[in-house]
Every structure is written in structure tokens, then in C-alpha cells.
Amino acid sequence: MSEKTDHEESVSRDEAADLLQELAREVRGEGPADIHVGNKMLALNPSSVLEYGVEVEERSPMIGGDHEKITVTLKWEVEDEA
Secondary structure, eight states, X not given: OOOOOXXXXXXXXXXXXXXXXXXXXXXXXXSOEEEEETXXXXXXOOOSSOEEEEEXXXXXXXXXXXXXXXXXXXXXXXXXXX
């Protein structure tokens, strides 16, 4: 079964940095990570080894202004609890 929760909002650069730092604090260390997604709290269980990816997209569309986008991906296998 697959379940997806997503959220987008406009924030300042400082607010974006604060949100990334909060995510980093939760991922760091051991045990569950409480991740805020909009007004929802998700308890995730990162393993000790994660797949990490960064994708940068730079677009110059024919209509509208230029856009840049960074997507950071963290992925892991959920370990069975003993």
C-alpha cells in the first residue's frame, strides 16, 4: 500500500532554511523522526543508512518567467522491529 502526503507554501529564504534544519534535526541520530507536513505530523523511522539525492531543474519557458527548483530525496528501507 502506498500513501502520499504533500504540502507546498510560499515562505521566505530564512523560513525555508529553518524548515530544512528542523527536518535535519529529526533525521539525525536514532529512533523515530517526527516530520511536519503542513498541519500534519508524521512519525517516520529512518534506517541507519539512507539513499540521498539532489536534483536541480533550471527552466526557461517560452511563456512566463524563468524557474529554478531543487528536489532533495531521502529514501530508506523500513526495518522490521524485533
